[in-house]
Structure formats: C-alpha cells, structure tokens
Amino acid sequence: PTRLMEIQKENRNIHDHQRRQMAAKFELKRKLFKAFIRDPDLPAEVREQQQYKLAKLPRNSSFTRLRNRCIFTGRPRGVYQFFRMSRIVFRELASRGALNGIKKASW
Structure with missing residues (x-):
C-alpha cells in the first residue's frame, strides 16, 4: 500500500x-428529546419544541451515522463486531495463532 492509502485508512479510523x-x-440528550416527542400526553407545541431541539443537535451525534469498521484496515464490510476486525484480518491473525482462544474448527 502507498503512503496515501495509509493516510486515508488512518483518517477513516480517526473519523x-x-x-x-x-x-x-x-x-442521553437524544433519548430525552425522543421520549418527549413520542409522549402523546404532552401538548403538541412542547413536542414540536423538542423536535426542533433534536434537529439542532449535530448530525454525527446520531448512532445511525456510525459504521462498524475494521480497526486495522478501516474496511467497512465483513467486520466481526466482537473483535472489531474484518474477516480477512481475523483469518490472518487466527491462522498465525495471534488470537487467544481461537482455533480452527474440526469435528
């Protein structure tokens, strides 16, 4: 990999x-605002205010904008959530014996 690719990978992980x-x-703020918005007992204007406040929060503060990425390669697809690494890196490390408690299946 070139140096540019290395920098891009680091930037993805930083972001x-x-x-x-x-x-x-x-x-916590998001959950509170959403709870107020969903509460049918509150007056409509209060719920609208809460919706406005929710909309004013930064876009990146939403969990929906998160993507599970490999911590080694930055790869967004084929990532094992428990290990936070891609299937390719996982296989490589497992075959080298670098992951404790992981061994090839045989029965």
Whole structure:
C-alpha cells in the first residue's frame, strides 16, 4: 500500500472514533428529546419544541451515522463486531495463532 492509502485508512479510523465519541456524548440528550416527542400526553407545541431541539443537535451525534469498521484496515464490510476486525484480518491473525482462544474448527 502507498503512503496515501495509509493516510486515508488512518483518517477513516480517526473519523469513526470521533463520531463514536460524539454519539456517546449526546446519547442521553437524544433519548430525552425522543421520549418527549413520542409522549402523546404532552401538548403538541412542547413536542414540536423538542423536535426542533433534536434537529439542532449535530448530525454525527446520531448512532445511525456510525459504521462498524475494521480497526486495522478501516474496511467497512465483513467486520466481526466482537473483535472489531474484518474477516480477512481475523483469518490472518487466527491462522498465525495471534488470537487467544481461537482455533480452527474440526469435528
């Protein structure tokens, strides 16, 4: 891989980390606003105010904007959530014996 590819991979991981931090930071606020919006007992104008406040939050504070990426390669697809690595990296590390408790299946 070229140096440009390395920088792009690092940037993807940095952006992913920043988004995760922001989502965690605003998680409680978002849940509160959504609870107010969904509450049918509240007056409509109060619910509208809460909806406006929710819309004013940063877009990256939403968990929907997160994508599970491999922490080694930045690859967005084929990622094992528990290990946070792609199937390719997982297979390579497992075959080398670098992952504790992982061994090839045989029966």
